[in-house]
Amino acid sequence: MFEPSPFHPNRPEIVAPVRVDARGLAGPTQAQARGRDWRRSSRGLYVPSRIDDERVEQRIVEAAAVLPTYGGVTGWAMLRWAGDRWFGGLNHDGTPRDVTLATAGLHVRPQPGIAVCREKIAPADLTVVDGLRTTTAVRSVCFEMRYAPSLLAAVIALDMAAYADLVSIEELGAYADEHSSWTGIPRCRDAIPYADENAWSPTEVEMRWAWTVEAGFPRPLCNRPVFDRSGRHIGTPDLIDPVAGIVGEYEGSLHLVGKRRARDLDRESAFRGVGLEYVTMVAEDRPHPAAFIERLRGTYSRARYEPGDACRWTLAAPARWVPTVTVDQRRRLDDVQRHRLLRYRRVG
Template sequence: MAPVRVDPQGKSGPSRAQARGSGWRTSSQGLFVPAHVDPLLPEQRIVEAAALLPSYGGVTGWGALRWSGGHWFDGLTDGGRTLLPVTLAAGGNIRERPGVRICEEGLNPKDLCELDGLRITTAVRSVCYEMRYAASDRLAVVALDMATFSDLVSIDELWAYALAHAAWTGIPRCRRAAGLADENSWSPRETLLRLVWELDAGLRRPLCNVPIFDESGRHIGTPDLFDPQAGVAGEYDGALHLLGAQRARDLRREEKFRNHGLEYVTMLAGDQADPAGLVARLLATFDRASAIPASRKRWTLTPPPWWVDTTTVLARRELTEAQRLRLLRNRAG
C-alpha cells in the first residue's frame, strides 16, 4: 500500500488525529500507512521507499527486479536473516535512511520506466546494478541467473549493456559474472552449487535443467546439473527432499538415471558453506562414470519432435501464456 499524507478530511489519508493514533504508522517524514500493513513485505518496502523519490529517478536493483516480476528477488540475504536496502536511482536533495540506499550515478531517461504506478529502472539496468555491487562474483552470477529465470533479461542483453557502460563502478565484476551465468538455473542454490562444480572442483561447466530422453524419445528426467560428456547428473536436495514422499520419488528418479547408464551425485544445502565434501563426491562420481561401458548408456539429449524447448530466455519469451503455465509450472519456486 502506497504511503499517503495527512488529509484534514480523513478521506485520501488519515486526519491529524488519526495519524497520531495507533491505527497508522509513519513510513517517512509526512507519509503514513495503516498500522496493519506489514512493513517487511518486499513489495511494501519497495513502495514505501519509492515514495521518497524526487521528480526524476526510480527504484533500481533488487526492488525494481521484484516489482517487474522477479520471483527470487525478495530483498533478503544472509540466509534470509538480513534485509537488503531498497536502492533509489536518484539525485537531488534526497538522503539515505534506514532501509533505503541512494545511487547517484548518471541516469539516462531510456533507463527509466513506469510499471503499475511505480517509477523503476529497466530490468537490464537494475540487474547490472545488482551485479556490480554484489558482495562477491558468485552472488553477481546469482543475480543474473535469477533475472533470466523470470525472463526479465537475457545474458546477451546484459553483456551489451555492460559493454556500453564500461567505465561504471563494478563493471569488471559484472562481466566476470556474465561469463559464468546460465539462463536455465531454477534457484539461487542451484547456481551456487553449479559454481562449486565448475570453480571449486575444476570440472567442465554442467548444463542446467536439460531434459534427458531414452532411445525411444521418452523423458527420463531433468536433473539440476548435467555433464553430457561424462554422463553425470547432479541433483540438489534441500530440506523438502528429506520428507518421506519426496524422498521416495527422489530414489526412484536416481534409479531411473542409473538404469540408463548415468552416474548420479547429490548436492546438499551445507555443501555451499563447506564445498570440500561435494568436491570429493563429484570427483568420485566422475571416476565411476568413466568406467561405465558405452553399451549401458541408453540416453540422449536429442528431444522428440513434439518437445518444446524452454532452456533459454528467448525460447521462453516465445511461449504463449497457456504454454508457460503448462511447461514452466514444475520449475523451482
Template sequence: MPAYVPDSPQQRVLEASAVVPADGAVTGWAALAWQRVRWVDGCDADGSELPVTILSPGSQARVQAGIEVSKERMLPRTRQVVDGVVLTDPHRSVAFEVRRAERPLSAVRWLDLVAASDLISLAEMAAYAETLSGWTGIDRLRRAISLADENVWSPSETDLRLTLKVRMGIAGVVSNRPVFDLDGRHIGTPDVLDLERGVVAEYDGALHLAGKQRAKDLRREGAFRRVGLEYVTMVAADRRDPADFIRRTHEARARASRTPMADRRWTIDPPCWWTPTHTVEMRRALADWQRERYLRARAG
C-alpha cells in the first residue's frame, strides 16, 4: 500500500464521507467532484481549498478540519449513493453552490459546467427552483438559470459569453454552435456567436499563442471571415479588465452591421446529416459510440 495518497478532490470527499450521519449527505462542489464533473476541483478562485460540506439536518455530524456542516432541510429523495458515498443529487448539489455564490458570474459558471456534464438540464433546474420558494439565495439561483447555457466547454467561455450578454446587453448569444456555409459545409464551432450581428467571439488562452495552434487559429478566423462573419478575441487580461475587449467587440459589431442579412453566407441550421449536440437532451439521447465520436472535442 502506498505511503502517500494524493490529496485529490475525490480523496477529500471519501475521507469526509466517513463522518456523514445516517440522515446526511455530502453536497455542493464535493458531490459534483465525486461524480467527476470537469473543472470542479474543490478550490476557490484564489486556489485555496474549499471545505467539503455535509448536510446533516437531523443528526450531529463530527466537525473536523476541511469539513463544514449545514443544517439545511433535505428531502430523502434528493439523497443518492454513488460508488459507496452518500451524496445529494446533482440538482440539489449545484443549487447549494449557486445560492451561496458571492458573484453572479460564479453562480452562472456552476450551472454551465454541471450542465456540460449532462447531470442537469436548465429546464430541470428551473423546475427544481420552484420547489425552493423562500430558501436563502433562491433569487440568485433563478437569475443564474436565466443566464446559463447547456453547451459550454470551459469556464473561460462563461466569462466570454456573459461579457457579451450581461455587460454589453447582447441578447442573441450562443455557445459552441456549429456554423455552416450555405452549401452545408461545416466551417467551425466558435466559442460564442453573436447571432444578431454575426460576430464570432473566441477565448485564446496560452495554448493559442504560438506554434501549430496559432496557425490553426488564423486559418479558422479566415474561414469565418470568408462567409461574412466578424471576429473578436478575448485573452486572459480581458477577463480581469474587459474594457478593451468590449471596445473591440463594439467595433466588430459595427463592421458586421454593414453586411445586409440577405448577404450572409453562413447559418447555424445544420444539414440533414449533422447530429446536433448543443443541448443536454440531445446529448443524453446519443448512443455510446455517438458520444465518443461527436463529443470528443468537448473533452479536449
C-alpha cells in the first residue's frame, strides 16, 4: 500500500495530503481511500487515518494543500509553522481556529477548517518555510492584528510574534505605514504603542494591560533581570515598576503545587529581601481583573519609591551580562548563546 513521505525533513511527523491514484503508486486507490486506513482531509485529498488530524502543524499542511498557484498560509497558522508555539490554533472555547489562506483573489472552494483572504499580495510578501508556501512573518502578524477581535488581542499577537523573534515592533510599524489603506490597519496601529518585545507569555501581556490600561498605573518593564548591589542576579520578574519598586508576577495553576510553589515563594522572599514590593495575578483574575487591580493599588500604597542610589537592588547589569530584552539583541545571538540565555523563557 502507498505510504506517503514526510512533508519536509524538518517535519518528519507531518505528511501532505495526496489524491487517489488508480495504480496506488502516488496515492491510495479508490478502494483504499474508502477504507479505514485513510481519511479525507479536504475535497479529493487524503491522508493516512493514523495521522493525527488534531496536531496543529498537520492541520496547517492539510489546509495548505488546497492553495491555488499563487498565495500562502497567513495569520496565526504561518506564525505557528514558523516556530511560535504561543499561536496554538484554538479559539477561546477550545475549538480549532480556521487556517487562513491568502489567495490574492484566486478561487478556493469553501471547506471546513479553512478561511480565505482574497486581499492582494505582493510577491515580496510570499515566502516558503520548511516546504510550506506562506506569507512573510510581518504580513502574517499584521493580518492577525488587523482582524483581532480586540485591541488587547492585537497587542498579544505582536508581543508573541516578537517573543519568537519573527518580527520587531519597528518592522511591524513600518509595514503598517506602507499599507495604510488596508482593512483593520487602524487597530494594528493602535496596538503598536502597547506592545513590548520581551513579554514571555500571553498572560503577562494581559497582566501588563490590566496594570496600565485598566488600572492606570505607570507602564512596567517586562522580564528585566534584577540584581543586588554586588551584581548577583536575584531574579527576572514578569513585570517591574523600577520607580515605585514593585514586582509583578503571574501565577497559573502550575505555580500552586509542589516544587514550583516552593520556588515561587523563594523568589518572592528574595525580591522582598531587597526592598521590592510584590503583587501577584492568578488565573482567576484573567477574565475579570478587578481583584488584581485592588491588590495592585494596595501594593502601590506601600511602595517605597526609593531613589536609585538608596536601593539595595538595581536593573544595571554587570559587564558579563548579555542583554536579551529586544528582538534585535536576540537575533544577534549565536546558537550556543540562544540555547544558554533563552532556555529559561517560558513556553507553556
